Amino acid sequence: MTWNKWLPFSIILFLVAVIFGQGPLYLLMLTVAQVVYVPLTLQMIKKKNDWFTRFYTYFSIPAYVSVVLLHITEPSSWDAFLAAIYLLFTLIVAFYGMNRFLTRGFIRFEEFSIDIALVFLSIGGMWYFTHITNIDTGFSPIITWLTAVHFHYAAFLLPVFNGLLGRIYKPKLYSFAACILIISLILLAIGITFSVWIEWISVVFYMIGIYMMIFYTCRAPFTRRLQKMFIVLSFGSLGVTILFSFLYAFGRLTNFISIGIPFMLQTHGFLNCVVFALFGLIGWLISVPTENTTTWTFPISEIRGSIIIGEKVLSKIQCDSKPHKGLVDDMNIYEPHINTSTLSPMIRDFYENTMDYRLFAEVQWKGWFKPFAYLYRLISSVVQQINLPLSKKRIEMTGDVLKIKEELDSRKSPRAWVRKIHEKVTFIAIYSWHKTNDRTYMNIALPLPWSSMIGILEVNQMGHVLHLSSKKSEANSDAGIYLVWNNRILALPIEETFYVKEREDGTLYAKHQMWIFSVPFLKIKYAIYHRDFKNGEQ
Structure with a gap:
């Protein structure tokens, strides 16, 4: 496995959150994503000697420590400040994602999937800040918290895992499947806010994209059998959890099936937190696929225009x-x-x-x-x-x-x-x-x-x-x-x-x-x- 120097630090922070944590245990689902899954995933994406890597320590450690402090302390007047530190960190990550995109464009969809994941993480940071500061969004506190969870798992980890998969195996319909998953994330947010029908349709599209990705992980030419086992298990768990999401959305649409949030936390939440995220992260850390870089050397015109061409x-x-x-x-x-x-x-x-x-x-x-x-x-x-x-x-x-x-x-x-x-x-x-x-x-x-x-x-x-x-x-x-x-x-x-x-x-x-x-x-x-x-x- 590729050694990650942030692993001991992340584990220590998480153990502190577990031992001294305040509130229900399910809150750890978001905390583990913030102090373990996010830093280890970013280590796989960063490039040596770029500006993000050089300054990463200075803006990341305060963010991770702030998350743990918020988890282990009682509410206070400092909460907004600590949450703002983490929000600022996610905004810097989003800027890095946009910077990656601006060096390449749409030439490689697997890298664009990673770019968009870095941007989506900032949306998770915004919802986390909203949850900590109790800003009234029209949703209940649990829904606000779940939205932050969603943008750390489905909107960050999943597109990154899709991008890493595309680096080693990119069949003809790979870009279509990855695009469906990205669009579904946007549709789901719109549906939750405005329309149960849109929410249900987004889950249907999400199912199509996930099952396509499960098929591709089974076909991908992994060099190590253990890595393939972990990654297939990670993506395969999504094939189960998406069924719960489908039934939950269908129940909200028809009132025919009643699946509540407690059940979703115990099943959907556990599988995503442990099987999908943890096993998937271990699988990709075994051997991180290298980025397929593109360098253009063709001549370009030096003539530029102003507002009027x-x-x-x-x-x-x-x-x-x-x-x-x-x-x-x-x-x-x-x-x-x-x-x-x-x-x-x-x-x-x-x-x-x-x-x-x-x-x-x-x-x-x-x-x-x-x-x-x-x-x-x-x-x-x-x-x-x-x-x-x-x-x-x-x-x-x-x-x-x-x-x-x-x-x-x-x-x-x-x-x-x-x-x-x-x-x-x-x-x-x-x-x-x-x-x-x-x-x-x-x-x-x-x-x-x-x-x-x-x-x-x-x-x-x-x-x-x-x-x-x-x-x-x-x-x-x-x-x-x-x-x-x-x-x-x-x-x-x-x-x-x-x-x-x-x-x-x-x-x-x-x-x-x-x-x-x-x-x-x-x-x-x-x-x-x-x-x-x-x-x-x-």
């Missing part, structure tokens, strides 16, 4: 640029993944002589996304970037291609494609390319306020059709959609594809599709005509 960025780049004919000088740079001798000559000509063509677009927002599109439109119309119309009506996009100096952008052969609708800037995309190993990627930057969105697209040929995609075709691919902010590169949960083909009438047809969290939200159809084509407006 359109005209201001345009005026900036026009000072150091000149008109150019196409987005790419030579499509041969994308070989061998395309073959310019078999690719449609018109597609090649469009990219090399873009200004010889007219572009007509039909923007189609998905129905579920339209409310967000309306809100986004209020912002984009001011920012003048990615300012797409809400209507499906076919509309012409005009504009220019500008050749930008490499020292201004820092990438190879940058070309700014400025598109307008009714002479108003719709968006500015700066095209370039880079090569990693044996593949050349299309590298597109869209300046945003003090940041930039980067689209790294794989360029492939399917027959005579050109296919551009941010979806990775292999594990080490650069492809993806990223946000560059303050020298950080964040992978976004957005994907896009382009299909460009030549039609029989001598025109081009292109389809641009986008997904967020793998759910489609936007499709744009383009009709592209050479300026010599007489029926171009039809």
Whole structure:
């Protein structure tokens, strides 16, 4: 087992709480989580020599000692101060979770599950502070305390255990199962506050996610048999306790089955506290899976915007640029993944002589996304970037291609494609390319306020059709959609594809599709005509 220097300290604190504790024994369920499970779990997550590790002792020891003091002393005027120390500790942990996320983005869901667990712990700290200070939340004291317990076990330990599992075994539906569990936690909080129906539905989703994770722990390739036994037993206990939660929620919904809080404390609480948490923690301490790190080395544009992107960025780049004919000088740079001798000559000509063509677009927002599109439109119309119309009506996009100096952008052969609708800037995309190993990627930057969105697209040929995609075709691919902010590169949960083909009438047809969290939200159809084509407006 990986030795943990905090283990003796945690055990001593817990024994003090057991021997000198005030109040019912069940209160120890939260105390053991705070002074044993939380510190040992954080030891598995921390990285050597980062700021959290360097200063951890200074803000963690006062927090753990405060929890024990609150448990072994009678209520006093110092309680709020001691509870605030623990709350501050959980807020620092949450900040660490956000900092972890901002160094990576959504690229690895197993690490995002750990990030969100660190953030959720602060919510547990808030409910603990509320319980200690007797703030009136509209709930009984026991429900307030149970909510703090919930956010220390289900919202902290479980997502961390899920993340550790994902480090060693990540099947196709792993992210789906982990996402269900995270969403269920949020739905459960909403349901308890507003609706018994939502509470019951959240428990149903929770059951689906838990049983999927139980199946994955049985399939995971653990290197040590003892570790697998402990972890399977830990996750397996959730398969039992979630049944009690289901019956409890169903009873609140129908009044048909009556399961009270005392019964839940004796069964659900005991199994979660001992079997799930203790056995699970021992199991992961036997061998802590290492984090799968990702380092991006592809070039990024140095051009950033302010609040107004359109005209201001345009005026900036026009000072150091000149008109150019196409987005790419030579499509041969994308070989061998395309073959310019078999690719449609018109597609090649469009990219090399873009200004010889007219572009007509039909923007189609998905129905579920339209409310967000309306809100986004209020912002984009001011920012003048990615300012797409809400209507499906076919509309012409005009504009220019500008050749930008490499020292201004820092990438190879940058070309700014400025598109307008009714002479108003719709968006500015700066095209370039880079090569990693044996593949050349299309590298597109869209300046945003003090940041930039980067689209790294794989360029492939399917027959005579050109296919551009941010979806990775292999594990080490650069492809993806990223946000560059303050020298950080964040992978976004957005994907896009382009299909460009030549039609029989001598025109081009292109389809641009986008997904967020793998759910489609936007499709744009383009009709592209050479300026010599007489029926171009039809």
